[in-house]
Amino acid sequence: MLNRKDLLGLEDLTKEEIVTILDTASSFKEVLERPIRKVPALRGKTVVNLFFEPSTRTRISFEMAEKRLSADTISFSQTGSSVSKGETLKDTAKNIEAMEIDAIVIRHSESGAPHFLARNLDSVVINAGDGSHEHPTQGLLDLLTVREKKGNLAGLKMVIIGDIAHSRVARSDIWGFTKLGADVSICGPSTMIPAEVEKFGVRVHTRIEEALEGVDVVNVLRIQLERQGQPLFPSVREYAKLFGIDGEKLKRAKSDCIVMHPGPINRGVEIDNEVADGAHSVILGQVTNGVAVRMAVLYLLVGKSAPFLPLEEGEKDH
């Protein structure tokens, strides 16, 4: 179990906690491969998915994870003006909590919104992505994917490419991968490199050829034009030419490198079809691992009082 009420980010998790989540997720992956893909770990528990920002894959992934654990789930989506969101957020969450629930999974366009809820609620709060801050379950599924493909993460060379300044995935990956001993670089146009990011223990590149040299893992971020406010690069065409990953550029990486992408993909912009669908790509594997990781997080935080989960033997009889 994790000795904490909430999962708000990977920055404040210890290496041991991360490994516990990954190990638990690996066990749950076995469940997902069984004929009956369901365990009773959260039977009688209620999880509410509060999505204040459009999301398809993360919401479905969480709902899937909750159902696989036999939790009762309710999903709620709302968008609105910036200020009214802040005010309704507390009211909405307080009202939902008053209905005796166990956990809230929150996706919000504002950094720190899950922290705000966590301070105000007794229920477990799980961050499903907050503004440009963190997306911890995405970071964990990236870690699980790399661990599966490469074994130990210590010493691996990884590069994250794209809009680092606005990416919550980049932040969670930086914290997670550096804690597990990987050598992490970031690369993107200088307008997309956030202030003093090198203090997080990463190297900064603005030339993709340099950044890709000899790396084991390439994580390509989605270009999120909707988050930038004012343009951070002159044109999509120029971005694709300078930073888009194609087969030619990828030759600089190790021959057995893996290519990841948190999705959804802008094909032909940040990544070419030949790479996205090619032999190095583990993109669909990431999606599968997303369900296992979210099951693990829910189990470790919400299932604290649940009976022992008979993962190895008992469940096979169902």
Added chain:
Amino acid sequence: MNMAQDEILIRGGRIIDPASGVDMVGDVLVSGGTIWKVGKKINHSRSAKVYDAGGLVVSPGFVDMHAHLREPGREDEETIESGAKAALKGGFTSIVAMPNTDPPIDSEGMVRLVIEKGEGAGAARVFPMAAITKGLKGESISEMAHLREAGAVAFTDDGNPVSNAGTMRRALEYASMLECPVVSHCEETSLTKGGAMNEGAVSTALGLKGIPSVAEEIIVARDILLSGFTGGRLHIAHMSTKESVDLIRRAKKMGTKVTAEATPHHIALTDELLRSYDTNFKMNPPLRKEDDRMALIEGLRDGTIDCIATDHAPHTEIEKDVAFDDAPFGVTGLETALGVLITFLVEAGHLTLEQMVEKLSLSPSKILGLSSGTLRPGAQADITVFDPHLEWTVSPDDFLSKSRNSPFCGMKLAGHAVLVLVSGRALYESSKERMAPRGNQPA
């Protein structure tokens, strides 16, 4: 609290009066609203009330040249009366109300309203600062001469910069004939739009949009150049960065008519505290880094920064109890300033008590042309008696301000006002037992 007195003898305190270079243990006799005598031992009439100030500091009343009192328009956050009372409890005998109210203080009627409401509060004196531009719109300058005549002590669009350099030029030129400063809120808004905190490693970690320090420095530099060009008196409000301090230091060496203030929160705190996403640390300019904080302290030490002002900016709990991006900027400061300054400046060894008193009383009085800020015989008896060693924990429930948004909540501070006199009247007294009843015999 409201005890009108003809004669009060404040006895045996450490008298600090930077204006006259006095720092000694002695007595201060107040009579008829003015300071009558300052000396080692003063004989007094039988009718005088005697205040035992043993172990306490007796200083000129503090002057806060930067407070947002929210009236008219947002009386739920603060009123002139509640602000003036909060000020008094904090040791301030005079405060200056900023004009970004609704409607703004940009007409003679509004200036008079603030003065009248301030007089009616029966607490700290309240002086209005008027808008630089009509409606605070940053376009055309207000009727400065009329506003000055009505009682405005200076001009500012604080809360917003005067973005148009041409307008700022005219404001400085026009104000130069009125013998009062133009107070600049230094912010290049094209660089701060959407920002929530200082830009740096912490904003990167938190995923919050940063406010870069250069956004302040660009306007500090611009306004210094405009001041030099026009000869107008410029005062830089709430400066927060190392480069701003350096710019002002250089400007002063060049003889530019520039003064500057820093706030207690920028002197005491850094952006590291925002890691909790606590909106009580959200302010504009934002809390900066440790080297900025130390540069402000050095600026206070060497005289680059003339005075300390609170930028008291009250907001209701409901407004602040939201996600970080949605919360308004601003923190309260009148009731914590003295404790913060003694704890973080004096006890930390950066400033002497005398220097702190000067930054809180004499300097702002000089900048605004007020007659306060001194204990010289004949001066108005605005006096703050404080205990520099009194330890207390900041509890917003005890605030007289209507708002609770303090970044110092729960913090243990040293130093608190215990007796505050305005025009010789003891309007605030925290420990009644020190004031002997009328008729007490002279020692």
